[in-house]
Amino acid sequence: MLDLLALPIFSLLVILQSTIISRLQVVNGSADLVLLVIVAWSLQERVKRAWVWTIIGAGMVSFVSAVPLLATFTGYLLAMGLARLLHRRIWQAPILAMFITTTVSSVLQHLVALVFLNLSGSPISIPQAFVLVTVPSAFLNLILALPVYALVTDFANLVYPVEDEK
Amino acid sequence: MKKASSNSWQIYMVMLVVAGLLALALSGYLNTILRSALSPLISLQTWFSGRYMAIYEFVTVPRDVASLRERNAQLESENSSLRTQIVQLQQQLREADVLYALLDFARDRPENRYVASAVIGRDPSPFLHYIIIDHGSDDGLRHGMPVVTERGLVGRVDAVTAGAARVQLITDPASAVNVRLEAAGVEALLSGSITGDVTLEMVPPDAALQTGDLILTSGLGGNYPPDVVVGQVLTPRKTSTELFQSASVQPAVDFTSLRAVLVIINFRPVNITPLLTTPVP
Numbered sequence: 464m465l466d467l468l469a470l471p472i473f474s475l476l477v478i479l480q481s482t483i484i485s486r487l488q489v490v491n492g493s494a495d496l497v498l499l500v501i502v503a504w505s506l507q508e509r510v511k512r513a514w515v516w517t518i519i520g521a522g523m524v525s526f527v528s529a530v531p532l533l534a535t536f537t538g539y540l541l542a543m544g545l546a547r548l549l550h551r552r553i554w555q556a557p558i559l560a561m562f563i564t565t566t567v568s569s570v571l572q573h574l575v576a577l578v579f580l581n582l583s584g585s586p587i588s589i590p591q592a593f594v595l596v597t598v599p600s601a602f603l604n605l606i607l608a609l610p611v612y613a614l615v616t617d618f619a620n621l622v623y624p625v626e627d628e629k
Numbered sequence: 630m631k632k633a634s635s636n637s638w639q640i641y642m643v644m645l646v647v648a649g650l651l652a653l654a655l656s657g658y659l660n661t662i663l664r665s666a667l668s669p670l671i672s673l674q675t676w677f678s679g680r681y682m683a684i685y686e687f688v689t690v691p692r693d694v695a696s697l698r699e700r701n702a703q704l705e706s707e708n709s710s711l712r713t714q715i716v717q718l719q720q721q722l723r724e725a726d727v728l729y730a731l732l733d734f735a736r737d738r739p740e741n742r743y744v745a746s747a748v749i750g751r752d753p754s755p756f757l758h759y760i761i762i763d764h765g766s767d768d769g770l771r772h773g774m775p776v777v778t779e780r781g782l783v784g785r786v787d788a789v790t791a792g793a794a795r796v797q798l799i800t801d802p803a804s805a806v807n808v809r810l811e812a813a814g815v816e817a818l819l820s821g822s823i824t825g826d827v828t829l830e831m832v833p834p835d836a837a838l839q840t841g842d843l844i845l846t847s848g849l850g851g852n853y854p855p856d857v858v859v860g861q862v863l864t865p866r867k868t869s870t871e872l873f874q875s876a877s878v879q880p881a882v883d884f885t886s887l888r889a890v891l892v893i894i895n896f897r898p899v900n901i902t903p904l905l906t907t908p909v910p
Contacts, residue, residue, distance in 0.1 A: 477753065478750075480753045481750035481751060481752070481753055481761065482749070482750050482751075484753075485750075485751045485752065485753050485755070486751060488755065491755055491823060491824055491825070492755050493755045495753070497753070527750070527752070527753060527761065527795075528752050528753050528754050528757070528759075529752055529754070529757050529759050529787060529788070529795060529797070530752075530754045530756070530757065573756075576754060576756060577756065580756060580757075580802075580803075583803075584803060585756075585757075585801075585802045586802060586803070587756060587802045587823055588823075591823065592756060592823055595823060595824060596755045596756060596823060600755055
């Protein structure tokens with residue numbers, strides 16, 4: 464039932480992304496709030512079904528974006544998988560995991576999108592896109608990673624409160 | 630008897646002294662003495678009066694300060710509200726200017742039917758150049774309809790919902806528009822890129838390309854109506870090793886500050902896909 468909270472949250476995030484964040488560009492890249500929230504949520508200790516949030520987030524984005532549906536879902540699910548994997552490996556340093564996952568998943572997600580866009584007929588040069596879009600986007604995502612992680616952690620603590628030890 | 634006579638003398642003496650003093654006062658001889666005597670009294674009274682007023686103000690003025698502060702807060706609130714109204718009115722004025730320009734454009738072309746729409750968002754992906762507008766199929770918008778402003782071509786409708794639509798801009802990497810160079814009288818292809826730059830390609834090598842040449846839609850392919858302004862040639866490029874010339878283009882529309890657009894709803898794109906020859910295996 465708590466997973467349904469993802470619907471209003473991702474609706475708001477997609478609106479913010481579409482109206483504000485996508486206009487704030489460095490070179491040609493922009494931050495991806497949905498990706499950051501998915502990664503931060505997947506890194507939370509008490510979150511068991513991060514894939515539900517990922518699918519809801521990807522669905523919301525693909526409703527607005529012209530990027531092929533499969534590329535959006537693949538990119539976000541890869542980011543979630545990477546976050547869960549790193550969470551198990553370096554659970555003592557979640558902030559470090561957040562930074563690593565954000566960087567790697569930004570690059571992975573863009574590569575997936577580029578491959579799918581090229582396959583669907585958009586002649587985008589991958590090296591050019593990497594320099595002009597992916598690197599600046601990863602940089603912006605890294606800047607926003609810490610505040611987003613803090614907010615998502617607070618929210619996770621609110622939704623899944625720690626039980627008192629008796 | 631002796632006591633009564635002594636009292637009378639005392640009264641006479643007192644009356645005499647008083648009369649003398651009065652005479653001296655009236656004649657002005659006592660002014661210096663009186664001034665010296667009254668001066669400390671006046672100072673004392675001034676001091677008392679000053680202290681009294683200070684205490685009075687201490688008791689009464691805070692009430693005035695409180696009321697002044699309240700009034701000040703009220704005026705500040707009113708001021709801030711008026712400032713907000715000014716900003717809102719300025720914004721409305723800018724929107725009205727844009728709408729008037731669009732209206733003038735629409736009036737100049739009575740053969741077309743337009744739906745004016747506000748730009749409400751952009752595609753979240755930084756690779757693509759799409760905008761989201763606030764009108765959809767409920768307002769008669771369909772896939773493929775051309776989108777323009779009073780300055781020129783914006784793009785075409787790519788996806789439609791009941792209340793909104795997504796428009797592919799001519800700056801999108803997947804966009805290709807058949808255009809015509811007005812001065813040279815030749816046809817070419819206009820394509821976008823991930824940086825938002827627009828390039829003119831497939832220009833015949835013998836065409837005289839010059840900076841500032843006007844670029845219009847040719848109507849070929851049936852995706853856009855003919856003779857819509859697209860932009861101007863910025864930097865022509867001609868190399869001996871390439872079959873065609875190319876040029877960078879300055880679009881007529883400023884895509885960074887796009888607020889409102891017009892969708893041409895009586896133009897239906899022609900689907901020529903069945904007419905294209907397919908390679909025989």
